[in-house]
Amino acid sequence: MVTVPARVRRARYIAECVPDPELPMLTLADLGVLRDVEVDDDGTVVVSLTPTYSGCPAMAEMRAEVAARLTNAGYGRVRVRTALDPPWTSDWITPNGRRTLAEHGIAPPGPAPRPGPCPVPLTLAPFPARRAVPCPLCGSADTEETSRFGATSCKALWRCRACREPFEYVKEI
Structure with missing residues (x-):
């Protein structure tokens, strides 16, 4: 079993509690966009977020709010990165x-x-129900x-x- 340092656990908890700007009743953790929180060798807290949609306009606000909360909690260096692979579901x-x-x-x-078998079959019919x-x-x-x-x-x-x-x-x- 891997022991997660208290500094990383605290940073993750802070990031998990950030509300989604478009669905503020949900946290980033509940929405499933918070992918990872780690601390680099130089002490930088690195948070990975995955957008729900390509070009999601809320990502800038999510990044800013995560960075602000971690900075306000005493983490000197914070980097929020976008993780696109695997895509959010x-x-x-x-x-x-x-x-x-x-x-x-x-x-x-x-x-x-x-996803079905590849290649994807093309069906020329009315939209599926x-x-x-x-x-x-x-x-x-x-x-x-x-x-x-x-x-x-x-x-x-x-x-x-x-x-x-x-x-x-x-x-x-």
């Missing part, structure tokens, strides 16, 4: 993150699509997508036909 959202999304009226994603997205407010499966694009790249807009309320849905990736 909605499967990395923690069970607590999924529960928290639903508690805030945002439908959490289902399982991320799995999307999975049913249950309403996070009343639980009904009688819902419909109203816009594939929500306030952020990672969300879509849906409406419940049963309770007639609109809600956001975090897309599977």
